[in-house]
Amino acid sequence: MSVKMTPFKHLKAGMLAISIAVSGAFFTAPGNEAQAADTLTFGNMGEPASLDPHFISGVWESRIVGNMFLGLTTEAADGSIIPGAAESWTVSDDGLVYTFTLRDHTWSDGKPVTANDFYYAFQRILAPETASGYSYLLYTIKNAQKVNTGKASPEALGVKVIDDKTLEVSLEGPAPYFVAQLVHYTAYPIPSHKVKELGKEWAKNKGAVSNGAYTLEEWMPNAQIRLIKNPKFYDAENVSINELIFYPQEDRSAVLKRVRAGEVDIQTDFASSDLKWLEKNMPEYIRIAPYLGVYYYPLNTSDEVLKDPRVRKALAMSIDREILTDKVLRTGEVPAYGFVPPGTGTYGQPSEVNWKTLSKDERIAQAQKLMEEAGYSKSNPPTLRLSYNTSENHKKVAIAIAAMWKKALGVKTELYNSEVKVHYASLKTRDFQVARAGWIADYNDPQNFLNLMEARNLSKNYSSFNNEQYNTLMKKAEMEVDMDKRDEYMREAEAIAMAELPNIPLYYYVSKNLVNPRVKGWIDNPADVHHARYLTVD
Amino acid sequence: MFTYITKRLLAAIPTLLIIITIAFFMMRIAPGGPFDAERQLPPEIEANILKAYDLDKPLYQQYFIYVGNLLRFDFGPSYKFRDFSVTELILTGLPASLQIGGMAILIAALIGVSLGTLAALYQNQKTDYAIMGVAMTGIAIPNFVVAPILSLVFGVYLSWLPVAGWGDGSARNLVLPVISLALPQIAYISRLTRGSMVEVLHSNYIRTARAKGLRERLVVVRHAIKGALLPVVSYLGPAAAAVTTGSVVIESIYDIPGVGRYFVNAALNRDYPLVMGVVIFYATLIIIMNLIVDVIYSFLDPKLRVNG
Numbered sequence: 001m002s003v004k005m006t007p008f009k010h011l012k013a014g015m016l017a018i019s020i021a022v023s024g025a026f027f028t029a030p031g032n033e034a035q036a037a038d039t040l041t042f043g044n045m046g047e048p049a050s051l052d053p054h055f056i057s058g059v060w061e062s063r064i065v066g067n068m069f070l071g072l073t074t075e076a077a078d079g080s081i082i083p084g085a086a087e088s089w090t091v092s093d094d095g096l097v098y099t100f101t102l103r104d105h106t107w108s109d110g111k112p113v114t115a116n117d118f119y120y121a122f123q124r125i126l127a128p129e130t131a132s133g134y135s136y137l138l139y140t141i142k143n144a145q146k147v148n149t150g151k152a153s154p155e156a157l158g159v160k161v162i163d164d165k166t167l168e169v170s171l172e173g174p175a176p177y178f179v180a181q182l183v184h185y186t187a188y189p190i191p192s193h194k195v196k197e198l199g200k201e202w203a204k205n206k207g208a209v210s211n212g213a214y215t216l217e218e219w220m221p222n223a224q225i226r227l228i229k230n231p232k233f234y235d236a237e238n239v240s241i242n243e244l245i246f247y248p249q250e251d252r253s254a255v256l257k258r259v260r261a262g263e264v265d266i267q268t269d270f271a272s273s274d275l276k277w278l279e280k281n282m283p284e285y286i287r288i289a290p291y292l293g294v295y296y297y298p299l300n301t302s303d304e305v306l307k308d309p310r311v312r313k314a315l316a317m318s319i320d321r322e323i324l325t326d327k328v329l330r331t332g333e334v335p336a337y338g339f340v341p342p343g344t345g346t347y348g349q350p351s352e353v354n355w356k357t358l359s360k361d362e363r364i365a366q367a368q369k370l371m372e373e374a375g376y377s378k379s380n381p382p383t384l385r386l387s388y389n390t391s392e393n394h395k396k397v398a399i400a401i402a403a404m405w406k407k408a409l410g411v412k413t414e415l416y417n418s419e420v421k422v423h424y425a426s427l428k429t430r431d432f433q434v435a436r437a438g439w440i441a442d443y444n445d446p447q448n449f450l451n452l453m454e455a456r457n458l459s460k461n462y463s464s465f466n467n468e469q470y471n472t473l474m475k476k477a478e479m480e481v482d483m484d485k486r487d488e489y490m491r492e493a494e495a496i497a498m499a500e501l502p503n504i505p506l507y508y509y510v511s512k513n514l515v516n517p518r519v520k521g522w523i524d525n526p527a528d529v530h531h532a533r534y535l536t537v538d
Numbered sequence: 539m540f541t542y543i544t545k546r547l548l549a550a551i552p553t554l555l556i557i558i559t560i561a562f563f564m565m566r567i568a569p570g571g572p573f574d575a576e577r578q579l580p581p582e583i584e585a586n587i588l589k590a591y592d593l594d595k596p597l598y599q600q601y602f603i604y605v606g607n608l609l610r611f612d613f614g615p616s617y618k619f620r621d622f623s624v625t626e627l628i629l630t631g632l633p634a635s636l637q638i639g640g641m642a643i644l645i646a647a648l649i650g651v652s653l654g655t656l657a658a659l660y661q662n663q664k665t666d667y668a669i670m671g672v673a674m675t676g677i678a679i680p681n682f683v684v685a686p687i688l689s690l691v692f693g694v695y696l697s698w699l700p701v702a703g704w705g706d707g708s709a710r711n712l713v714l715p716v717i718s719l720a721l722p723q724i725a726y727i728s729r730l731t732r733g734s735m736v737e738v739l740h741s742n743y744i745r746t747a748r749a750k751g752l753r754e755r756l757v758v759v760r761h762a763i764k765g766a767l768l769p770v771v772s773y774l775g776p777a778a779a780a781v782t783t784g785s786v787v788i789e790s791i792y793d794i795p796g797v798g799r800y801f802v803n804a805a806l807n808r809d810y811p812l813v814m815g816v817v818i819f820y821a822t823l824i825i826i827m828n829l830i831v832d833v834i835y836s837f838l839d840p841k842l843r844v845n846g
Contacts, residue, residue, distance in 0.1 A: 050621045057577055131590035133573070136580050149582040204621045221622060221630050223704040223795035247703065249793040254686065254702055260694050261701045421570030421808050428578055438576065459578040 038242040040519065040532055043255035043267040047222055047248040052203040053185040054125045054132045059440070059528075062185055063268070064225055064246050067532050068210040069188040070233075072100055072118070072167075073179050077534035079525030081180050081444075085113060085189060085211065086167075095174025095481040096142075100167045105234035107191050108207075108215045115167040121190040122159045137186045137442055140178055142170040174481040177345065177445035183529075184443055213239050213533035222248055233533075240536040259285065259514050265537070266530075267514040272331045272393065278514070285514045288332040289524035292341050292441035293509030294449060295333075297386075297401075298462035301502050303433050305382045310374040312501040314367040315434075317355055318408035319401055325507050328400050329393065336505035339453075339494055340446040343526045347446040347487050351495035364408045371409050378410035387416040388436035389423035397506070398436065427462045437462060440509065444527060446490050450474060453497050465502035469493075539836075543829065550825045554818065558608070561817045562601055565810055572617040572808040591617065604814070613818075614811035618804070624815035628797055631784070635796035637707060639782030641716045646723030647774060653724070654731025654770075655763065661736055669728060676725030685718040685791045702793040715792045719781060730773055735766040764838055771838065775831035779823045783816075 046060035053065050074084030083089075086100040106112050122141065125132045126148045139145045142158025158170030171178060181187065191209040194202045202208060208216040213235070214227035227244040230236065247264065249255050252271045258264040260282070270278070278286055299306045299315070306312060321335035334342070338350035355363055368378075376382055386402060388394040395417065402413035413434075418426070426432050441448050451457050454474050455466040470493050477489035497503070511528035518538040522530055573579060573587055588594045592603055607614060613624035622630075657669040692714060693701030705711040738744060739762055747757045784798025797816065804812035 047619065049619055052621065055620050057575070128586045129590070131583075131586040133579055133583060133587060134577075136583055148586075201621070220704070220795055221619065221627060222789075222799065223634075223793070247793055249702065249790065251790045251793075254689070254791045254793070257686070257689055257694050257701045258703070261697065263701055263703060419570070419806060420576070421572075421574045421806070422568075423570075424574040424576060424578060425570040428574065459580045 038240075038537070039245060040241045040243070040535065040537060041245045041263065041265045042247065043258060043264040043514075044225075044246040044248055045250055045252070045255070045268050048225070050203065051208065051216065051219065051225075053188040053190070054121075054130060054135075056185060057134055060246075060248075060268070064227070065185050065188070066212075066529065067214045067227055067244060068208075068212045068216065069185070070105075070212045071182050071184070071187050071189070073182045075183055075525075075527060075529045075531065077521060077530070078523045079527040079529050081183060084183070085118075089179070095176065096171050098169045098171070098178065099162070100169070102165045102167065103234060104165075105211065106232050107194075107209045107211050108230045108232050109191075109194075109209045110232060111191070111193060111209075112164070113189055113211050114164040115161040116164070117189040117192055118167050119159055119161045120192040120195075121188065122157065123154055124190060124195070125186060126157060127154065132186075134186050137181065137184060140171050140173075140175045140181060142172050144172075173478045175447075175478070176481075176483055176486065177443055177447060180345070180445060181443040213531070214244060217243075224248070235533065239533045241532055244532050256514070259516070262516070265516040265519055270512050270514055272329055275331055282514075284517045287513040287515050287522065287524055288510050289528070290334060290341070290343060290526050291509040291511040291528055292344055292444060292526045293439060294336055294339060294341055295397075295436075295438045295506050295509060296336070296339070297434050297504040297506060298427070298432075298437050299502060299504065300430055300433050300435075301463050301465055302430065305384065306433060308374045309500050310370040311376070311382070312504070313499075314370040314374070314409060315405065315411070316353065316501045316504040317363045317367040317370075319404050319504065319506065320360060321506060323404075324397060324400060328396050329507070331512055332510045334508040334510070336507050337498075339497060339503065339505050340449045340490075341441075341508045341526070344441065344449070345445045345487075346483055347490070350446075351491045351498055353498045353501075367408060376409075381410035381412055383412040383414065384433050385414045385416050386434045386436075387418065387423060387426065387432045389420040390417060394436050401506075428459070430462070430464060432462075435462065437503075438509070441527070446487070446494075447474075447477065450490055450493055450497070453502055463502035465497070465500070467496060467500060470496045470500075539833070543833070546829050546832075550822075553825065554821055557821045558605070558814065558818060559601075561814060562604065562810075563597075565805075565808075565813055566597060568805075568808065570808060572810065574808075591615075604811075608818075613815045616804075616809055616812045618807045618809040618812065624811045627800065627812065628815055628819055631795060631797035631800065634704065634707065634794050635784035635789075635798060636782050638712060638715050638719060638788075638794060638796065639778070639784060641712065642719035643723065643774070643778045643781045645716065646720045646727055647770075649720075650724045650727025651731050651763075651767070651770060654728035654733075655735055655758070655766070657728065657732040658735030658739060658766075659758070661732075666732075670732065673725040673728045676721050677729070680787075681718050681722060681785070682787045682791065684721055685714070685788060688714050688718055689791070702791065704793065704795050711792075715788050715794055718792075719785060719788055723777065723781065726777075727770060727773070730770050731766060734769045735762065738762050738765040741765070768835065768838055771834050772831055775827040776824060779820070779827040783820055783823060 044060045044063060046058055048056060048061040048064060050056055051065055053069060056065060070084045072084055072086040073081050076082045085103055087103040089098055089100045091098055102115060124130055125135045126138060126144055128148060128150045135148050143152050143156040146152035147154055147157050160168040162168055189211060194209045204219060206217055213230055213233045215230045217226040217228045219225050225246040229239055229242045233239060252269060255264060255267050256270060256274060259267050299312050301307050325333045325335050337352040337356045340347055340350040386398055388398045398415055402415060405411040405413055427435055439449060439452060452460050453465045453470065454461060455471050473489045473493040477486045480486040480489060515522050519535055521535045573584055592600060615623050616627055619627060653669050657666040660666045689701045692699045699713055700711050703711055744757060744762055747761050784796035786798045786802045788794065789796045789798045800812055800816050804816060
């Protein structure tokens with residue numbers, strides 16, 4: 001049809017006009033979403049599973065709930081442990097009984113916080129029917145494990161209310177890290193009067209009762225969580241920011257744009273690939289700091305090839321960790337030659353592998369010799385399957401390590417990628433040879449890392465490492481009151497692990513925050529905890 | 539007509555049941571369970587949790603428990619977001635998805651049909667090439683490319699609109715997601731319209747209309763468009779269902795609290811009840827949309843008119 005049709009001139013113009021009008025109608029209200037001076041916004045990288053402290057497990061949840069509740073102890077601005085809901089405490093000489101004196105303070109609805117609220121919380125999280133996923137963290141408390149697994153009645157639990165202001169907690173063994181453990185959300189008090197009244201829904205809606213610096217104002221799933229300052233908080237006069245908004249958005253580059261536009265003040269993680277750009281364009285936002293976490297490769301010690309410690313050592317020695325941190329990751333991660341991150345508790349210098357001081361060439365020469373002793377050579381190399389869960393960084397690290405093994409030892413590595421649920425299901429059933437894993441401290445103590453290689457830790461000792469001496473040292477450390485001796489036992493244990501290498505440590509994590517310079521009072525710390533009560537904004 | 543609709547709806551019940559059954563068992567075949575994670579649970583705690591969700595029972599029992607609950611419209615709790623039930627999650631996500639998706643599909647239909655018609659009328663001329671060129675580009679560039687560019691330009695550089703976020707669902711927050719969702723649909727619909735319009739304009743009944751001496755405008759508006767819309771309408775049904783149930787890409791880039799992200803995330807989380815919930819929801823919507831398409835068809839095309 002090639003007729004020229006003038007009548008459609010109108011039609012054409014009309015339709016274009018509609019298109020333009022429709023798209024133009026939106027652009028009527030200009031202006032930016034700059035945040036108010038008393039509001040702090042977080043790119044929080046995840047939608048919380050719950051705001052009930054007994055049902056959470058992620059740092060993104062902890063960041064919200066940590067602003068709502070106050071445990072017996074809490075973190076200062078620099079992450080150090082300070083008194084929280086407990087004003088003071090005493091410890092019995094054998095290190096087994098802690099007596100806490102509570103601070104005079106109330107819930108956000110004005111009811112006093114009593115020892116009963118703590119008793120109630122411990123009983124609730126440890127009741128088997130509560131089915132809390134993180135309750136095992138409290139197994140330091142006397143009979144907690146038995147109660148949690150239904151092998152003892154709730155009354156057997158080592159928590160006692162002396163009076164409204166006094167709480168007594170007995171432990172299984174002297175655990176000097178107990179006070180540090182109490183900052184964790186598993187040990188927060190729960191407003192028993194509200195849970196009894198509202199049941200499961202108590203922590204979900206506006207006005208949910210809490211005893212911390214902020215209370216819940218609004219929770220729109222997948223949109224935002226808003227907290228507002230709790231005027232009843234005991235230290236409310238020193239809390240400067242009125243409102244906190246947590247956005248659950250997980251897309252890191254999308255959140256970065258919101259930081260650039262001033263919609264988000266604090267981004268709690270950013271992609272390594274963005275670092276170069278950030279350093280050039282907004283260096284004053286970057287906060288990279290050592291973090292209590294280790295990235296490691298468990299080796300399945302029941303595997304035909306990997307049960308030989310010489311092979312494990314050769315594999316560990318031929319990995320160039322500096323290349324991983326400086327060339328592959330490039331975000332300030334620290335090469336790991338031991339298992340416990342530096343700065344953990346009072347631990348001091350970890351026991352590192354004894355070949356750290358060797359040059360790269362010497363390491364490779366030794367590694368080749370070890371492989372030969374084990375019956376392998378470059379012409380007769382073993383084949384290994386290296387499993388990792390889906391993530392750009394895990395993939396990059398795995399490829400680099402496979403190349404290093406190939407070059408140094410001739411080892412053929414088959415890369416095996418699966419999504420996170422599948423990956424951890426196969427770690428659980430020990431259906432792997434070499435795998436990627438990582439551990440972020442639950443509490444600031446070396447025991448929290450070293451127990452990953454104890455035989456009794458069935459669920460997390462992925463390599464099925466079972467070393468008599470190691471197990472004994474860890475048990476001795478558990479029963480030791482003297483901190484120096486305790487650290488010494490654990491350093492000895494770590495030295496064994498670093499000789500046997502059931503887990504190959506690769507690097508220590510760093511925390512990567514972007515913080516708008518208008519936020520003041522931010523102190524980088526290895527726990528990466530930054531409660532808003534200590535922050536101010538210009 | 540009423541009997542026809544009732545019949546169709548009744549026929550949907552077995553269809554849904556089959557979908558539910560297949561989805562239920564397929565989900566369980568996938569390796570990894572809802573509580574496998576970086577922080578592995580001690581066996582006794584996992585046992586506590588599995589018991590709390592009836593996951594310790596044999597699979598066939600779980601199936602009957604699930605279907606039994608469905609009959610009472612109880613979709614169960616979400617394993618991942620434990621403060622919310624599946625029904626709550628879908629209902630709180632739905633308004634956002636409906637709002638954005640509804641506007642996007644409406645805009646896409648209006649603009650797409652207009653552009654497609656224009657292109658057909660000026661077949662093989664500059665207007666046609668221009669419109670189809672743009673449409674091809676629109677189809678070729680995926681929205682995970684378009685969306686970040688839009689938010690970079692209008693949010694970061696020009697500061698006209700929020701980069702992302704829902705706010706209270708105010709118009710300013712809707713613009714970019716709606717445009718990003720609508721663009722590929724506009725492209726697709728205009729191509730579809732052009733194709734069928736070209737065909738219709740060459741058909742006998744249009745020739746007859748012209749031969750009667752009708753003005754060209756009437757020929758197009760009264761006769762041609764009606765016929766040309768048939769394939770567009772049958773595309774729009776499922777497309778509307780897909781667009782209004784949200785898009786995981788758009789929702790994560792613009793941080794929209796819609797239903798879309800559950801499709802992917804629930805499956806990755808092995809959140810069985812939530813997966814089932816969105817599957818049932820989506821299947822129902824598709825069935826309803828197809829029914830609506832068929833009803834509209836019967837108005838557009840007398841040959842297909844059903845007697846009810």
